[in-house]
Amino acid sequence: MNDKWKNAIWAILKYGSLIIGSLIVVFPMWIALINSLKSNQAFNNTGILQVPKHLDWSNYITAWNAGGLGSAFLNTAFIIILSVAGNIILGTMVAYVLGRFQFRLKKIIMAGYLVVMFIPTITTQVAIFGVIHTLGLFDTPYALVLLYLGTDVVQIYIYMQFINRIPVSLDESAMLDGASYFRIYRSIIFPLMLPASATVTILKVIAIYGDLYSPYLYMPSTNLGVVSTALLRFEGPFSAQWNLILAASIIIAIPMVLLYLFLQRFIFAGIVNGSVKE
Template sequence: MSSNSHYFDLKDYSFKETPKGIRIFWSAMKYVVLVIACVLVIIPLITVLIGSFKTKTELMNTSAFVLPKSMAWANYASAFTNGRVLEGLGNTILIVVVSCIGSIITGTMTAFVLQRFNMLFTRLIKAVFLATSLLPTITMQISVYQIVVKLGLVNTYAAPLLLYIGTDIIAVTIFIQFLDNISVSLDESAILDGCSYPRVYWSIILPMLRPAIATVLVMRFVAIYNDFYTPYLYMPNHRVVSTALQDLTTGSNISWNVVFAGVIICIIPTLIMFLSMQKSIYSNLVSGSVKE
């Protein structure tokens, strides 16, 4: 990229008449702003990390920034076992994996039919899909809950799974947009070679959709791993990460050191995911949603 694409670039001649001292001052100010912003992000996290290694008495008697005398790993053990965080992690992984697979299968199939077959029926269904994305999911749950009760699915894994898979309209939209840019001539030449439609879907469309599938997978992981409301409402007897964490803070005698350990445990998988795919995560999460 040429230096001209940076409009605050100090080398630009519009700055040439600015005295050197002032230039250095503004350049330093940029870093001051960024450092302040990052400190604001980090301080709340650091104090929770420090607190997660303190014993209960230490936590009560020392300031938030005083390091613990020794590392109280017992907090982590207690969060895992007494606090059902382990159960929560297991259930979350199960739900994330199954609903991601489900979302990808139903999402790509729906998008294939809706984008490639231009019939009155598919146009109608497409319009219905797009219209439902207007519904405010969070308060819709009051009437969805009545249905889930009638189906006898409360406190089963089926409830969150069906809801995650069945209401994932964003995935369908992303797949349709992606297919808009894949030429139909590919399908047509395959059909001339005698390919059936299921074969076209499986051997041409699905492999072509790989980048869009990656985007949907990242979006689904973040959305489901972080979802509190659905499991809280539909699986009150089971725990996922979010509800296990919330569980630690209910009751009268809260062990905040254990709560902090739970928070750190819950953040670690997110951190690992973020660090391992930092470059692509921005484009997958942010650009994907801007196009919507």
């Protein structure tokens, strides 16, 4: 077999598998979309794979109102803004200290964050539940804010990769001008780390937005529902109305899709920069 044939087969294999992979990814979303746009009658009378003749948006309106999605979005936004803002500040502070200073305990602290990554968070809920109760935060959004606030090893890793490429000479020249360490953090390190913070923010927002178990466990009140728990509540009362459930699922998916469309370069760039150099 000559090279020309080899290349042609390789190309078919490459593009073929990419197209099949993409179809498998898109198929469930497409099915959800077309069926969410069918009226009850159309849903019962047309095939599941068929596109509706008339786009019917009433499921979206019903889902929004009956599911209390408006307040779910507000609750979610409140929790995300507070915890991500705090998370960025704390994460950059940890990265500044670990990245710029030598001190005893440094290795132990880094190892501590690494070990924690392998403790499945759901298992320790039994004990965390007690802590939240003792702090009097049960059934308040602050329970979640507190749980999401802490930094983790992935964030520290992304930040450390980034801070190592900020020249130390910048710190030194600021020190010659008499700047304090805090000033260096506030005026040099924090602003220069903003691209890394963008990556951390997106990953954190995706994680918080998709989290079901923490809100389910710590905020059982209906009026405190976040997007995940509000969507989960569709199962009982609307269990037979699939067009409605699918509309609600799509409403919940939209904000992350928009975030992803506009900010995806930060996700990919951040992961690439924070990746392994062995």
